[in-house]
Amino acid sequence: MSLTANCTFDLNTSSDFVGKRSGYIQIGDSTNNSGWAHHCVPITSVKNGSGPRVLVLAGNHGDEYEGQTAALDLARRLEVADVKGEVLIIPVLSILASAAGTRLWPNGQNFNRVFPGKVDGTIAEKLAYFLSNDLFPTCDSVIDMHSGGRSMHFIPSITMVWVSNVELRNEMLRQSLMCKSEFTLLGGEQPSTNPDSLLPGDVVRQGKAVATGEFGGSGVTTAQSMSVISSALENYLRGMGVYVGKDVAASVYADSIDHSGKIIDSRDYSVSFASASKDGIYENRVDLHQHVEVGDLVGLIHDFKTADNEVVEVRARRSGTVALVRGYSPVTTGDVVCMIGELFSDIETFEKSLQEKSAR
Ligand SMILES: [Zn+2]
Incomplete structure (x- = not known):
């Protein structure tokens, strides 16, 4: 148990506990303005007897507001x-x-x-x-x-790192x-990065599944990104068996939700990424969803x-969908x-392509 952080309400209630509680994770701090201080991170628990415990996290990066808005x-x-x-x-x-509109904490930490x-x-x-x-360790899923964030803009999508543990x-x-999103984006491990240092990597290191998403970007929320994330989050919680309420996302965003389940495979970062080779002002010459061929101008x-x-x-270093x-x-x-990644109409088509590649 941590000696330097705690929750203001009891996180280890009996399995039959029923109630909604809000409080803080309090982290010991000492500042110029307050010698004996706590850094307080809001946390809410809604519990109704026995069943799975699911942890919903957002704001890992400060300037990614879609998840924070949906979680609040x-x-x-x-x-x-x-x-x-x-939950x-x-x-x-x-x-x-x-609050600062930045990806990193004020001390520069990611x-x-x-x-x-x-x-x-x-x-x-x-x-x-x-x-x-x-x-x-106490959660069934995360x-x-x-x-x-401010620097990038994704097709709002569920994303998943293709971890090496096949069962996981x-x-x-x-x-x-x-999550029944229109798009599931498959990626590899972050280049030049220790995967265990990431929050999802730490959950995976503990042998647990973690769901993640890249639900837009540019440091703003849009009606479309909020529609995708709200629906995905609700479907995730319902799928985990922990949410038994109304279809709120469907009622709010009925006209814009697409459950078609397309896959974008960008696992090979050696060709999927295009990077700046010079400092300067970048001009996007392609839009999200656009199909490009290898060698096409993207910026x-x-x-x-x-x-x-x-x-x-x-x-572009490969053909595919931006x-x-x-x-x-x-x-x-x-x-x-x-x-850029290869677009598949559904998971079955993607899996068939994997089988064909492994059979070669
Ligand atoms: Zn992030």
Whole structure:
């Protein structure tokens, strides 16, 4: 158990406990303005007797507001009668970053790179330690909602890392498809990154399935991104057997929800990513959903300081569907500015293609 963080209400109630509680994860802090302080992260529990415990997380990155909005909405409206088991919601993990409109915490830490945390580390590391040691082991499943933040813009979609553990991968795929999103985006491990340092990676390290999504980006919510995330979250909770309430997302967003279950396979990051080869102002030359062929122009980089220099072209390294474009124009060499994947009409077509490739 963590010595440096705790919850203001009891997280270890008996299995037959019934009630809705809101409070804080309190992390020990000491600041210039308050010698004996706590950094407080809101948490809500809605429990109705025995059943699965599902943890809903958002705001891992501060400038990804789609998940935070959906999780805050869920925490406000979820009632005991809607639940079987327990839904635990931490809607804004990185509060200081969220308030500042930044991906990273004010001390420069990326919350999604500090796992499994440190009991005596920074505030972010203490929070990660609490999640990793006190919460994840007690949960049956976890959903961690992301988006492109200010710098990127994804097709709003459920996303899944193609983990090497086949049993876990199959369970994660089952949970992803349970969300009934229009798109499920399959990716590989983040390049040049320790996968266990990510929040979802830490859940996987503990042998548990984790659902994730990239529900838009550019640091804004849109009607479309909120429709996709609200529906996916509700379907996820219902699929896990923990939500037994009304179809709220369907009633709010009835006209715009698409459950067609298309797959975009961008697992091979060596060709799926296109990156900036120069600092400058990036111009998207393709839009989300657009089909491109290998070698097609996807963007241009303009020199900040002079119109005399030629623009630098960024070209597709594979054919496929554009799943990610740049969300913010200034770029630095090495920034990913576009992601392309192979589009499949449904999971069956994707799996058939995998079988054909392995048979070759
Ligand atoms: Zn994120």
